Amino acid sequence: MCLAVPGRVLDIEERDGTRMANVDFGGVVKEVCLEYLPDLQVGEYAIVHVGFALQRLDEESARHTLELFADLGMLQEEFGDPWELAAREGGFVFPSDLPSDGDAEREEAR
Amino acid sequence: MKYIDEFQDPELARRLLDDIHATVTRPWALMEVCGGQTHTIIRHGIDQLLPDQVELIHGPGCPVCVTPLEVIDKALEIASRPGVIFCSFGDMLRVPGTDRDLFRVRSEGGDVRVVYSPLDALRIAQQNPQQQVVFFGIGFETTAPPNAMTVYQASKLGIRNFSLLVSHVRVPPAIEAIMQSPSCRVQGFLAAGHVCSVMGVGEYPELAERFKVPIVVTGFEPLDILEGVRRTVRQLERGEHRVENAYQRAVRPEGNPAAQAMLEDVFEVTDRAWRGIGTIARSGWKLSERYREFDAEQRFSVSGIRTLEPAACRAGEVLQGLLKPHECEAFGTTCTPRNPLGATMVSSEGACAAYYLYRRLDLNPAPARLEASPLV
Ligand code: SF4
Numbered sequence: 170m171c172l173a174v175p176g177r178v179l180d181i182e183e184r185d186g187t188r189m190a191n192v193d194f195g196g197v198v199k200e201v202c203l204e205y206l207p208d209l210q211v212g213e214y215a216i217v218h219v220g221f222a223l224q225r226l227d228e229e230s231a232r233h234t235l236e237l238f239a240d241l242g243m244l245q246e247e248f249g250d251p252w253e254l255a256a257r258e259g260g261f262v263f264p265s266d267l268p269s270d271g272d273a274e275r276e277e278a279r
Numbered sequence: 280m281k282y283i284d285e286f287q288d289p290e291l292a293r294r295l296l297d298d299i300h301a302t303v304t305r306p307w308a309l310m311e312v313c314g315g316q317t318h319t320i321i322r323h324g325i326d327q328l329l330p331d332q333v334e335l336i337h338g339p340g341c342p343v344c345v346t347p348l349e350v351i352d353k354a355l356e357i358a359s360r361p362g363v364i365f366c367s368f369g370d371m372l373r374v375p376g377t378d379r380d381l382f383r384v385r386s387e388g389g390d391v392r393v394v395y396s397p398l399d400a401l402r403i404a405q406q407n408p409q410q411q412v413v414f415f416g417i418g419f420e421t422t423a424p425p426n427a428m429t430v431y432q433a434s435k436l437g438i439r440n441f442s443l444l445v446s447h448v449r450v451p452p453a454i455e456a457i458m459q460s461p462s463c464r465v466q467g468f469l470a471a472g473h474v475c476s477v478m479g480v481g482e483y484p485e486l487a488e489r490f491k492v493p494i495v496v497t498g499f500e501p502l503d504i505l506e507g508v509r510r511t512v513r514q515l516e517r518g519e520h521r522v523e524n525a526y527q528r529a530v531r532p533e534g535n536p537a538a539q540a541m542l543e544d545v546f547e548v549t550d551r552a553w554r555g556i557g558t559i560a561r562s563g564w565k566l567s568e569r570y571r572e573f574d575a576e577q578r579f580s581v582s583g584i585r586t587l588e589p590a591a592c593r594a595g596e597v598l599q600g601l602l603k604p605h606e607c608e609a610f611g612t613t614c615t616p617r618n619p620l621g622a623t624m625v626s627s628e629g630a631c632a633a634y635y636l637y638r639r640l641d642l643n644p645a646p647a648r649l650e651a652s653p654l655v
Contacts, residue, residue: 173473205538216529220396221425223535224476230528237500251369251393
């Protein structure tokens with residue numbers, strides 16, 4: 170939950186008097202509130218936490234972080250299906266998990 | 280080392296490590312405040328790449344872990360009531376209350392929903408005017424502003440069937456409490472970067488001065504951690520105790536003033552209990568008088584809850600850096616991520632879970648692994 174993920178603003182609109190944007194997090198698009206960064210523009214990057222843009226970020230460091238998070242599977246953790254994640258962590262084995270994909274780190278279920 | 284490629288820039292990592300190795304002359308104990316940092320450290324084996332003299336102590340900065348059992352039990356109670364839609368972030372689902380968790384409440388018919396943002400919960404309230412929608416508002420200074428904004432919006436739009444179960448916590452009083460503990464061994468802090476993105480660094484100089492402790496604002500990537508350690512060790516070796524910002528790309532000295540203003544409007548500072556640690560003065564937020572009508576604890580009287588901590592769980596000591604997870608007897612035996620006894624084993628940011636997930640069961644210093652690493 171503490172993870173703040175960098176994303177790029179795709180478009181901005183006013184809704185219920187609130188500045189909202191569609192933000193692209195390396196392929197996953199989410200709705201984000203811009204009220205705390207009111208002058209953020211389309212095309213700019215920001216770190217986003219639970220649907221709120223909190224601080225501007227330059228493009229290079231944003232890209233770098235996104236790539237790293239994607240490699241580490243952290244974007245999946247952040248944006249994947251939370252119920253499935255919780256069930257998995259609770260020991261439920263999904264059919265698609267078999268046979269093992271060889272990722273030793275997730276094989277802790279054994 | 281398995282994750283070494285993921286340092287992205289192994290050359291830079293090597294240079295930072297070399298510099299740390301060259302600088303250290305004596306043992307130092309540093310605390311990384313944030314659970315996200317703990318996760319990075321364990322996942323990448325950063326603690327094993329550092330010189331033996333540099334010890335990283337894991338701090339209390341996992342919001343899921345420090346939420347008191349009493350609050351979890353209140354959440355479970357409210358979520359079980361008919362007519363209630365209970366909304367939460369996904370990582371609260373399996374945090375154990377006294378006798379169940381939110382996952383269980385849902386399987387027993389409770390309407391528990393996972394949202395990505397607190398604003399999603401507000402929308403659910405708009406769409407379901409006949410029902411009471413409650414959002415579980417936990418977290419540090421990074422999560423509190425979004426929740427504050429949501430309450431502000433609810434008030435502005437006149438949405439009356441929305442409320443917040445609040446258990447927000449603040450980092451600086453926790454640092455103070457850790458430094459004041461007689462058993463404290465911490466000599467330097469890697470401060471939590473995203474907390475500072477919101478709050479800036481203004482609260483830290485006084486702490487650094489009073490406790491003669493360097494505080495280095497640090498990000499979450501492996502290279503960020505190495506740079507944070509490098510700067511902290513450098514200060515310690517020189518006998519300095521300053522506040523430094525090693526996460527400038529996301530932290531401005533003044534933080535985010537708009538978010539701070541909203542926090543001040545919607546919340547007021549209060550004493551808060553931290554799970555496993557106890558009450559720390561002025562260490563949290565509650566809804567201010569003006570927004571008190573959105574307080575779920577008032578809306579649903581949830582008294583008479585009996586709360587029972589599992590006796591075997593030593594999460595309090597883990598959270599204060601007094602005990603490493605594998606030193607707890609229950610670790611990996613009666614306590615695993617499948618059957619967690621404490622929140623530090625449930626949350627993906629919890630220290631116990633990080634140790635378990637990355638199979639750090641044999642944590643006597645492992646020189647063989649160090650030598651095998653291509654980085655040293
Ligand atoms: S290993 Fe389990 S029982 Fe031990 S401190 Fe961690 S969460 Fe508590």
